[in-house]
Amino acid sequence: MSITSYSFLLFAGVLFILYYLIPRRFQWILLLIASYVFYCFSGVRYLGYILATTVFSYIVSMKIWDLKRRQDARLKLKKDEFSREEKKAYKASVKKKQKAWLVAALLFNFGILGIIKYGNFIVSNVGSLFGASGDDLFFHLALPLGISFYTFQTMGYLIDLYRGEYEPERNFFKFALFVSYFPQLIQGPISRFGSLSKDLYTGHAFDGRQVASGLQRMLYGYFKKMVIADRIITGLTTISGDPATYSGTFVLVGMIFYAIDLYMDFSGGIDIVIGLSQALGITLPENFKRPYFSKSLKDYWHRWHISLCNWFKDYLFYPISTSPAMLARAKKMKAAGHEGLSRRFTVYTATMVVWLSTGIWHGASWNFVVWGLLNGFFLLLSQELEPAYRRFYERFPRLEKNALWNAFRIVRTFLFVSLLCMFDYYDSVSTVIRSFIGMFSSFRLSVFWDGSLLAIGLTAADYWILLVSLILVFVVSWFQEKGRSVRSLIAARALPVRVIAWYGLFLIVILFGAYGIGYDATQFIYNQF
């Protein structure tokens, strides 16, 4: 069930009404039922995957908690008998058992994800090493809805539990809701148990302002997704589908269009998900902070898909960079006189592992592997160049506040990020390289006015709609960047202004949305990650 479909709106509408009609203590049960019903819409056969993750993770969470509970009880009981060393040794042995359970859960859940999502990729690549090819090598398993999102969210929960950050959820059904909460299944964000659980399990009274604000956010999400992303994708498909014909300037056009499409599609979906949750009284973490206002690649990754980046940072980067083995290795390097190398070793290794993983998370293909590694490489490169930047700004101190200079940095970062996105846009690494070279070798400026752009499936009206819509998104983002909420600004106005603003946006979505017959019902790009 696509969240831009009528059936989803009906589903959400019925849920919304029931949610506020039933006693508050039952609201979480309704959400659980709704989440499983929603999941079943994507295919009942996929139910086994999410149930397996839920059941096994629940068992592990209980085991980890039980070990900790028993440890505390025993330590309390033997408070006077245990020496300090014995106490330490006992704690270590318990931790080891907890770790064993955690590792089992990680292997089980990432194993499912790995086989389903990466089975084809691994088997085909290993097979090709031995000269094998053909369809018989491939797994024929479709990707269950939101598997990457719920797997990562659940694993984050277990790791936090292992770290003793909070108590586990003992009610299996409440835990099942945390794993399966349906708006998140579509494309995240990846929430943390500590912040989400309270909202999920507590009853919520109807709050008109909250509901209105949530619905407004949903509307804005639909605008981004249906008016911009689903419209621009027609041109994109034409360009990426025939790279031989659409070379040169078209590559640049496709590159920029794809960056716009990806953001509008993903952030639009997130707006819908967060808005719907808000209308239900549930706060989800933000996943974007105007990423195309970033002035550097590092800045960009602090603003784009924030929940995933934070997940990798907390559960991969820090564990690797602070692992005893890494620290010991770094120490050895330092002792051998390689202080610079020692300082960089842990960070660089952890960074590249994180970016390789981020790439693989996005998709099972060499494109994403290269994309991830390039991101990691350029982030480290800019880190290396940090002293040079510092010196540059010391020399030109006024530049840092110069609007023109900052605009240049924003445009530069946008183009660079768009360039990296080409690995997602084209179907192979070689096509990306060929297209990239072709962009310079056969660049033709006349493409912009000789009518060529009207031959990629977009009409003049489409371009006008896109232009006006993008200006609207830019203005809203500009306000947000300045720390002002457009929704609050509108809410403070008189009724006619509010009606015109929101009803106007509603009409724009209805009239200019690329939906229904004649348009492909495009899935969200991040649906299957």
Added chain:
Amino acid sequence: MKAKKILSVVVVTVFVIGTLYLLQRLVMPKYMDDVVEGNFIAEYYNEEKDHDVIFLGDCEVYENFSPLVLWEEYGINSYIRGSAQQLVSQSYYILEDTLRYETPDVVVFSVLAVPYNEAPRESYNRMTLDGMRWSLSKVNAIRDSMTEEESFLDYVFPLLRYHSRITELTADDFTYLFHRDLVSHNGYYMRVDSLPAENVPEGRPLGDYTIDAAQMEYLDKIRTLCEEKGIQLVLVKAPSLYPYWYDEWDAQITEYAEEHDLLYVNLLAQADEAGLDFQTDTYDGGLHLNLSGAEKLSRYFGAILQDHCGLESRRGEEALEAAWQEKTVWYEEDKARQEAEIAAGE
């Protein structure tokens, strides 16, 4: 304060519903310039509903029979409820819909669509169903005809279906925002141009000539409904040379008609008797008749209707005479306009 709040809600509601209604009317296709068939189903509702004969079917009825001739020659007051590629199920629901307004003496059903069993197509569905007034019959017609890509909600709120036309609006969309000009003559689509039938292809052999049971079921529902209402059902195969009408199909329809004591007239087999000349009486090489052909056929078929169905002439009924007088003027005007256009083209 409370009154002000209520007033605000009322004003906002009226504003929202009003603009949505206007926009919906604006973007809906007007079918005035081309594909005028899109207006046929809706035109019926403006009629005085006191017909002796209702024709049901697809282009084989609305392009081949002229109700004006039936009136002038036999005093039969008839109307054609047909639209492009009208499915058998749709004909059934349109009959149901018609019976909400009147009970004719005779229903003439064109059988071509029964064996042809064409897959529903969205554009044709819309031309047929958008014109129907809301009733349970329309709801069922939509549910039975929808293609996989269609949604019921798009029929309830056509704005959702036609929204993309907002960038393609023409002057017609504003001119015909609240009204349409008459395009048919009691459901008849007049064409005065001519294109002789040459090289009409033979039907290619089929693997199975059995008419689909689901199609026959709808034919049976039409029959049952007519029986319940005391209406005589007449089955016809229009004299169109193509799409090909197989003998095997004809035999099955004949058998069905005999089984249920229905009159079945294969006008294709009686084309010569009707005086049709496919060199002059068709405008598209034998697929459909032009005005000359439709008038000849109506004269011929009117006699059959009168003989077999016992229809008495209603000429002389004042109100009807007046209505047909008006229709005759429009008929002649349309004919003259088309002839002038052809002459200008030559």
